[in-house]
Amino acid sequence: MLDQNQNIQLIDITFQNLTVNVQTKNGQKQLLKNISGICKNSEITAILGSSGAGKTTLLNALCKRIQNTQTTQVSGSIQANQEHITFEAFSNYGSYIMQDDILLETMTVKECLNFAANLKLQGSQQEKSQIVQETLKYLKLERCQNTLIGGQFVKGISGGERKRTSIGFELVTNPTVLILDEPTSGLDSFTAYLLISLLKRYAQNKRKTVIFTIHTPSSDIWSIFDRIMLLVDGRFIYQGASNEKIISHFNSFGFVCPKLQNPADYFLSIMNASENNLKNFPKYFEGYEKLNDIVQNEIEQKQIQMILSSKYQTPIYYQIIQIAKRSWKNVKRNPILFKIRIIQAIFMAIFLGLVYVKIEDGSNQPSSIRDMNNRSGLLYFTCVNQLMMALNPCLLTFPSMSTIFLREQNSKLYSVLSYFIGRLLIEIIPQIIAPIIFGIIQFYMIGLNDHTSENVIFYLFSLVLCSLLGFGLGQIGGTLFNQSKTAIAINPLILYPNMLFGGFLKYSNDLSPWISWISYLFPTKYTFNAMAMNEYEFTYFTPNPTQFLGLEFTKCFLKLFK
Ligand SMILES: Nc1ncnc2c1ncn2[C@@H]1O[C@H](COP(=O)(O)OP(=O)(O)OP(=O)(O)O)[C@@H](O)[C@H]1O
Structure with missing residues (x-):
């Protein structure tokens, strides 16, 4: 499992028997129900599900933004290779990009990336500038690099450029694990495709682990996912490759995706909690039992490479x-x-x-x-x-x-x-x-x-x-x-x-x-x-x-x- 040839950090994120309970006014609510899975390095993992299925909860749990408190109980193990993830440790090798792009309106795109590079990277000013320039090129932000980000009062870059700047702010520090909550929300289908392709390249070329939630991917986007996790009511109904496997898995218990339909649309349509679908949920869960052993096997095959600490803070x-x-x-x-x-x-x-x-x-x-x-x-x-x-x-x-x-x-x-x-x-x-x-x-x-x-x-x-x-x-x-x-x-x-x-x-x-x-x-x-x-x-x-x-x-x- 160790990457002997190159000195590249490879990280697989695994979780076993992950359960998240919250105390609400009406009693306990289970947001994630004893789920296990793996997000592999060099791959992009897309988490899909209808609204309220628990996608964001899962992302938050993976990077330890949900902790045990009086009203929240998290149980199960979450690991990066063989190490348990803690909030502190995650920030050493991973980045989490929230749904809202939180950027300072009065900075230009380049200044924004420079700020992150100056504070997170080691090396000379010239080396940092070069990395920023490469990231701008990589994210196709060169044209707007000197435009203000803007906001409510100042007209600035477009929504897609804003999203890419937000990603660039994290990418500039070259995180090994990148977690994104709905990176394509608010983008048109072409910009969304560009963004996901870019994440795919980042995962593949640099051997990083990229995990994100997504609502309604087009068929083009669907085809570039490496791994898919389908969540229904806090439980998985599918986990694995996005190719024919998922189609044949659902075929096997009577859910046939029409040939000419975007598989994402089809699966989202059978996952939403409509009256018709609700009665089918037990069938999906039963069907997933067949995948359990495969997933367990994959978890056992996870990376065992030691995670090198890249902890660096400027004076x-x-x-x-x-x-x-x-x-x-x-x-x-x-x-x-x-x-x-x-x-x-x-x-x-x-x-x-x-x-x-x-x-x-x-x-x-x-x-x-x-x-x-x-x-x-x-x-x-x-x-x-x-x-x-x-x-x-x-x-x-x-x-x-x-x-x-x-x-x-x-x-x-x-x-x-x-x-x-x-x-x-x-x-x-x-x-x-x-x-x-x-x-x-x-x-x-x-x-x-x-x-x-x-x-x-x-x-x-x-x-x-x-x-x-x-x-x-x-x-x-x-x-x-x-x-x-x-x-x-x-x-x-x-x-x-x-x-x-x-x-x-x-x-x-x-x-x-x-x-x-x-x-x-x-x-x-x-x-x-x-x-x-x-x-x-x-x-x-x-x-x-x-x-x-x-x-x-x-x-x-x-x-x-x-
Ligand atoms: N702290 C909390 N207390 C009570 N309920 C919560 C809490 N956090 C989340 N939930 C509920 O848990 C469920 C899952 O929430 P989550 O945000 O993970 O869903 P999601 O799949 O990301 O939805 P969306 O696609 O709409 O963002 C929702 O029904 C939400 O209302």
């Missing part, structure tokens, strides 16, 4: 650079959020400036509570406003990026830390620039404490800090949810406590002891305190408003800073 600093570069391109090509952040800052600063234009500083009426309140209110509003302006875009964008992150994480392109730092380096830029512009306009229009240059710098620093805290909270909120809408819906849960415990709506000293500690959890308390301490460091007001605002906490912080 963290390199990952960070690559992610930052990509984030920068993303901002440059889709600068709307960046621009909105700056425009919002300018608009809000002018608006606040007009509302509070040259407010009293206490020089006329040092004891005016109204003037003190106006000034403190302005500081407090500024604080909450900065927090919100940084928080909302994060809640909006983080969940939408999480699908890309998860896909790339599964492909082990980078570590979580690198991704976080790489993105942060770029996304933090508007969070620093916007509050500074905001603060400068405020100084001109309102007349805040500019007694010393330190006061001005400290105020701007507090605004930046406030913006960064909002940014941080937005990231926490954004990572908790998959959907932007859900993340945005939690906005009030972040905003209201921050407003309430900021130290202005209710003075911190007046909070009951049992709840006062909570205020330390909310950033507005710190930023409002810092801004007010700074503002009233030099003031005409008597008594100094910091006294009745109860701003003790930040005094030491201010001293440290100055």
